[in-house]
Structures are given as structure tokens and as C-alpha cells.
Amino acid sequence: MTDYFQRHLGAKLLLSYLAIILVGVVVLIVASQFILPASFNRHMAGMGMMMDGMMGEQGFGSSNAMSQLYIDFRASFNEALMYAALAAMVVAIALSLYLSRGVIAPVRAMSLATQRIADGRYDERVQVHGTDELAQLAMRFNQMAEKLNQTESMRRRLIGDVSHELRTPLTAIKGSMEGLMDGVLPATNETYQQIHTEADRLNRLVDDLQELSRVEARAYQLDIRPLDVSSLVQTATKRLAPQFESKRISLDLELAPDLPRILADEDRAVQVLTNLTGNALQYTPEGGRIIISAKQIGDEVQISVCDTGIGIPPEHLAHIFDRFYRVDKSRSRQSGGGSGIGLTIARALVEAHGERIWVESAGMGQGSTFTFTLPTAK
Numbered sequence: 001m002t003d004y005f006q007r008h009l010g011a012k013l014l015l016s017y018l019a020i021i022l023v024g025v026v027v028l029i030v031a032s033q034f035i036l037p038a039s040f041n042r043h044m045a046g047m048g049m050m051m052d053g054m055m056g057e058q059g060f061g062s063s064n065a066m067s068q069l070y071i072d073f074r075a076s077f078n079e080a081l082m083y084a085a086l087a088a089m090v091v092a093i094a095l096s097l098y099l100s101r102g103v104i105a106p107v108r109a110m111s112l113a114t115q116r117i118a119d120g121r122y123d124e125r126v127q128v129h130g131t132d133e134l135a136q137l138a139m140r141f142n143q144m145a146e147k148l149n150q151t152e153s154m155r156r157r158l159i160g161d162v163s164h165e166l167r168t169p170l171t172a173i174k175g176s177m178e179g180l181m182d183g184v185l186p187a188t189n190e191t192y193q194q195i196h197t198e199a200d201r202l203n204r205l206v207d208d209l210q211e212l213s214r215v216e217a218r219a220y221q222l223d224i225r226p227l228d229v230s231s232l233v234q235t236a237t238k239r240l241a242p243q244f245e246s247k248r249i250s251l252d253l254e255l256a257p258d259l260p261r262i263l264a265d266e267d268r269a270v271q272v273l274t275n276l277t278g279n280a281l282q283y284t285p286e287g288g289r290i291i292i293s294a295k296q297i298g299d300e301v302q303i304s305v306c307d308t309g310i311g312i313p314p315e316h317l318a319h320i321f322d323r324f325y326r327v328d329k330s331r332s333r334q335s336g337g338g339s340g341i342g343l344t345i346a347r348a349l350v351e352a353h354g355e356r357i358w359v360e361s362a363g364m365g366q367g368s369t370f371t372f373t374l375p376t377a378k
């Protein structure tokens with residue numbers, strides 16, 4: 001029995017109402033015990049005097065009649081008290097039933113829904129009635145379920161994407177090995193080189209994925225300090241000097257004079273810049289041009305990497321930072337291109353600084369400009 005009361009909010013409510021009624025009744029009984037006789041006598045004495053005056057000698061005030069009257073009065077008082085307590089109890093039961101339906105039913109529905117979500121049914125939702133706290137809770141609950149649903153479908157898509165990306169180089173390696181074993185492919189240096197290239201691509205993909213998961217999970221600490229933009233640019237371009245040379249691409253720096261220092265994690269900022277410049281190099285034909293510029297706008301510095309390369313068609317601009325997104329999948333593969341993670345990492349790093357990154361391109365063959373912001377050091 002106590003167990004039942006402990007486990008049911010409705011029963012607890014009813015119990016608390018009954019307790020209040022009980023206290024009320026007890027207080028009334030005790031009060032009537034002590035106050036009622038005296039008060040009754042006082043009133044009757046007053047009335048008796050009035051009646052005596054009106055009706056002469058034998059009257060109302062005789063003590064026998066008085067005590068009989070008191071007994072009758074007491075009985076009718078107790079009867080009234082009993083009816084009142086009964087009525088209060090009926091109201092208490094009705095109220096607790098009503099509240100059970102209004103409060104406990106939604107809570108129970110949410111509890112069941114939570115159970116189903118825990119079992120992996122992320123499309124579970126509860127009904128929202130009204131605007132009170134319970135309705136708000138239900139609304140928040142639905143929002144949470146929606147988020148979980150999204151996360152779950154993202155996780156599924158990610159696994160699908162990753163296996164798809166892994167399959168391509170693996171298929172190539174397996175095909176070459178089979179060709180070698182069957183004697184269809186000659187055991188030349190070139191064949192081995194091909195296999196090595198694919199293995200290398202696999203390696204890079206796994207490294208990129210690891211970096212992406214680290215960056216997206218924020219499993220690193222930003223070491224924010226004041227930095228010189230020009231030394232940042234220098235570090236990034238020095239790393240890519242061989243590519244600039246081999247593709248005969250010229251580099252122009254347009255750094256505004258008296259550029260303030262910026263507040264950023266040096267390694268991460270260089271990583272973003274290297275990433276963007278690496279892309280510019282990759283997607284710009286030989287003999288092209290890359291301009292890295294920086295200017296102050298308000299309390300931010302905007303750093304841009306602009307190229308004269310193949311450009312990006314407008315319909316792709318919105319997706320370019322998505323994971324595994326490539327404008328031309330087949331071409332980027334043939335040209336030993338990447339896996340479409342570079343920009344996703346760059347964006348996560350910039351956003352970790354609380355800043356923005358975006359792309360502009362007039363279209364195919366019109367070059368592209370990638371810009372990101374970093375805060376100035378005060």
C-alpha cells in the first residue's frame with residue numbers, strides 16, 4: 001500500500017488533500033470542544049434575558065431546557081461537520097482525479113516516449129497541449145527528440161559516406177593486386193607506384209577523418225595569443241612553396257599597412273590558411289595567380305585567398321564546406337584530389353575561434369575567393 005502511494009503522484013495528491021481535510025476537521029472538533037460551550041452559553045444567556053423580559057417568569061433560561069438545547073445544537077453541528085467533511089472529501093477525490101489527468105497523464109506519456117527513444121525510436125514525439133510549464137516541457141522534449149533524430153541520421157550518413165570513400169581506393173588496390181597475381185598487369189615500378197598512391201590516399205583519408213572528428217568534437221585546446229598576420233601568411237606560403245613552383249603559379253600578397261595583430265591559435269590559423277591556399281593551388285591551372293590579402297574591418301581582420309582557377313558554379317557554393325563535398329567528384333579523384341574534408345575542418349577551426357568563413361565565386365572558370373575573419377588583439 002505505502003509502495004503504491006510512493007509510486008503514484010495521483011495517490012500522493014489525494015493523500016495530501018485528505019490530510020488537509022483531516023487537519024481541518026480535527027481543528028474544528030477541538031475548537032468546538034473548548035469554544036462552543038462557552039460561546040453557546042454566552043449567546044443563550046443574552047437571549048434568555050431578552051425572552052425573560054418579553055415572556056415573564058418561567059422561561060427560556062431554565063438550565064434543563066438549556067442543556068437539552070445545547071445537546072441538540074451540538075448534534076446538528078456534528079452532523080453539519082460530517083457532511084462538510086464528506087463534501088470536502090468528494091471534492092478532493094475529484095480534484096486529484098482531474099489533476100491526475102491534467103498533470104500525470106502528460107508526464108506519463110513523456111516517460112513512455114523517453115523509454116521508446118532510449119530503445120532507438122527517434123521519431124517519437126509527445127503531444128503539446130496549452131502553454132503551461134508542462135506544455136513547455138513537452139515542447140522541449142520534442143525539440144530534444146528532433147535533435148537526437150538529426151544526430152542519428154547524421155551518424156548513419158557519416159558511416160555511409162566514410163565506407164563509400166574507403167571503398168574507392170580499396171577497390172583500386174584490390175584490382176591492381178589481382179591484376180598482378182593474374183599476370184594481367186606487368187610487375188613494373190609503375191604498377192607498384194599506382195598501388196602505393198592509392199594506399200597513400202587511404203592513409204590521408206583516415207588522417208583527415210581523425211582530424212575532423214577531433215576538431216568537430218573540440219577535443220583540443222585553442223592557444224589564443226596575439227599574432228602577426230604577415231608572419232602567419234609567411235608560414236603558410238613557405239609550406240606550399242614547392243607546389244607554387246611546380247605549377248608555376250604566382251603569389252601576390254596584399255596585406256594592408258598598419259594591420260593590427262590578431263588574436264588566434266597560431267597552429268590552427270596557419271592550418272586554415274594552408275588549407276585554403278592548398279585548395280587554390282590545386283584548383284588553379286598552371287600559370288595562374290593566387291592573391292592572399294588581409295584588411296581590418298571593425299574589430300576583425302579579414303583574410304582572403306583569391307585564385308584565378310576553375311571557379312565554383314553557384315549551385316555548389318552553399319555546400320562547399322560540407323563534409324565529403326566535391327564539385328566534381330570524378331575529376332578530383334583522377335587528379336589525385338582530396339576527399340572533401342579540408343574545408344569542413346577549416347570551417348570548424350574558424351568557428352572554434354567564434355569567427356566566420358565564406359566563399360565567393362563568379363562561376364566556372366572565374367576563380368574563387370575564400371575569406372575568413374579573426375578578431376584583432378585589443
Ligand SMILES: Nc1ncnc2c1ncn2[C@@H]1O[C@H](COP(=O)(O)OP(=O)(O)OP(=O)(O)O)[C@@H](O)[C@H]1O
Binds near residue numbers: 284307309310325343
Ligand atoms: N579554390 C577553389 N577553387 C575551385 N574549387 C574549389 C576551391 N577550393 C575548394 N573547391 C571545391 O570544393 C571542394 C571541397 O574542398 P575541400 O578542400 O573540402 O576538399 P578537397 O580539396 O576536395 O579535399 P581535401 O579534403 O583533401 O582538402 C573541392 O573538391 C573543390 O571542388
Ligand SMILES: [Mg+2]
Binds near residue numbers: 275278338343
Ligand atoms: Mg582541399
